[in-house]
Amino acid sequence: MTFIPLFFVLPLAAAFIIPILGKIAKSLIWIFVTLVSFALFVLALYGAAVTQEVPMIVYQMGNWPPPLGIVMAFDSFSAFMTLVISMLVFAGSVFSLRYISHYTGQWKFYTLYMLITAGMMGIVITGDLFNMFVFLEIAAISSYALVAFGVDAEELEASFKYMVMGEVGGLTFLLAIALLYAKTSTLNLADISNSLQLVGHTPFFWLVLGMMLLAFSIKSAFVPFHSWLPDAHPAAPAPISSLLSGIFIKVLGMYTAARIIFNVFGLSRANAPALFNVLVGIGLLSIAFAGVTALSQKDYKRLLGYSSVSQVGYIMLGFGIGNYYGVAGAIFYILAHALAKGLLFLTSGSVVNATGTRDLTKLAGLGEKMSTTAWSFRFGSMSLIGLPPFVGFFAKWLICLGALKAGFGWLAVVAIALSVLTLSYLLKIENSVFMKKGKTQAAKAPFTMRIAMVFLVVLIIVLGIGFQSVIEFIVGPAANALLRGLEYANLVFGSAAVGF
Amino acid sequence: MIIFLSCIILFLIGLYAIVTKRNLLKIVIGFALVEYAINLLFALIGFRSGMLAPIITQVDAPHRFVDPIPQALVLTAIVIALGTTALMLTVVLRIYNRYKTFDIAEIRKLKG
């Protein structure tokens, strides 16, 4: 099982080869980055195939057994996340070729792009708390730099705002790690989970969990802490916005939170109903508040940024419901939102590239001139709103099913009713940019941009039609990996012992 | 216990600077304080009264060492803090370059 470290070694090595390559042959950089991200995609597919047979692969760095050394714990949930990350990274890198061509210092862009990939991949496969923090900071620092990449006044301001919020989150996480280490004297997630069982549900337990959840709420922009996202995500170059909104906030906020709540602290709706009700509350608040705010936006990307805050609420809702369907729905929604929002941000990049503006009042009549972009936008929107047969529908359907099974019939109704918000703010873009007659000057999107968008559209349709096998092979096992709860620790030590 | 509390107080002072100060540089200094507080806490967690620094000078000494892991963690945290602080200062300098001010109240191109 030697392929596990490759998930972060490949992009990390690529990140440092790029500056040298940039001095020799600039034109090779893009091909190299695309090849590496495609290799990651293949690797993630292979990982997903392997986790069908073994529930958990534990890779011991330097052959040190789990409580002593750093281990990589790769289970179905990790496999699912690596798959989603690599899809968006691949689409983004294909899209970047023409979008980045008018920036100076392209190799810096690609270096940071690979670093952010390495950070995200590291977070989802690591089985060590401090290692998770380090990868989280690698990803976060690269994202701060990428948000400021254009070095315009707004971009710098957005980056600083994002940096302040993000670092408060990161340092709160570090403080929580320090307190946890003081109590348990270990950093291995599985070992912490075992030690915490001896601590029990004391005030200390809730304090540490609260600090971690605060940190992750900031990183994934839930409503009281969302103010940085609508500034930061639009300020970044479009492929980065797509990556940040599509998967970054979910890896740094949702994956970590879910892993810690379910597998490390061993909580479930059965033993901590109050916490899960709070999660549902945060989810609903995010959906409603950010959705309403999005309606009044006049900037293409800023509207999509608020939309991300709103949509992430659905994921939290699914985790908060806490039964199999709810969690599977949340995980499926990570995939659905990643594809749809990644695609929508790519269309925004295509529009900006063609017209030079993101102002909805100035854009008009692009539906005919940029037909691929317009149709990509429509498919992405339909998936995001939740129309069958796209992935978004099945994800929402699973969450509602979970709510019904858990006895929250009203929650299912509210969740569907709030989709109206999604519909209305996406129609606003559709109306003003693509439908309205107008004379905005625009050329067709370049070939590579169209390829990237079509790639995501195809995934949205194919995964939507084949939703049964997606749930059976990818989403279901991932949900089971989370709902396994404290079994996680036994599995890590057990798998390490037999050499997986 | 009191010594651990002092770390938390230092942490809160830093947080206070980050939240209330209007000067960009003072916000960066606030972050530095928060980082120091956490690093100090880590070092104190690893401390065992009467034990030696974890440096091997004789081969059979390890059982008399303080916990070396927090020290390794502090080193890593310092490197990360170095990276963020450098990036923050670069961004602050460039913001100053654009707006000719460090006052956060005057840097408002982005609407809430």
Add this chain to the structure above:
Amino acid sequence: MSLIVKTVTTIMIGFIFIYGAYIILHGHLTPGGGFAGGVIIAGAFILKILAFGSEAIDEKKSEMGSSIFESVGALLFIGVAIAGLVLAGTFFLNFLPKGIPLHLWSAGIIPFCNIAIGIKVGAGLFSIFLALAAVKYVMTD
């Protein structure tokens, strides 16, 4: 800066550099290691710029050099880790003989990791310094 500062700096830079190299090479035996040694080496370069002013160096060339060395350092570190994977089957395996404790040639791959980190940190800190110092030019225009 005055002549005294310049003369002392010229004499000291070499010693500072050697001290940094010593800290890196003895990282597995004494306090210090790649990070501390790298900071000292970067300090030698920064001292030169502080004493002679940024006119004494070619900014473009230094930036290019430091970014290449930074990449080389990182790649060396990854290379050491991958060597464990390729030669002995596990990522980051300490595959070299451990030697006798407290001797310079001991601890397997750790000295090599330290050297890689030293190069990376030294070049990285120097480029941070250049990045912060370069803003000065933007400010005046």
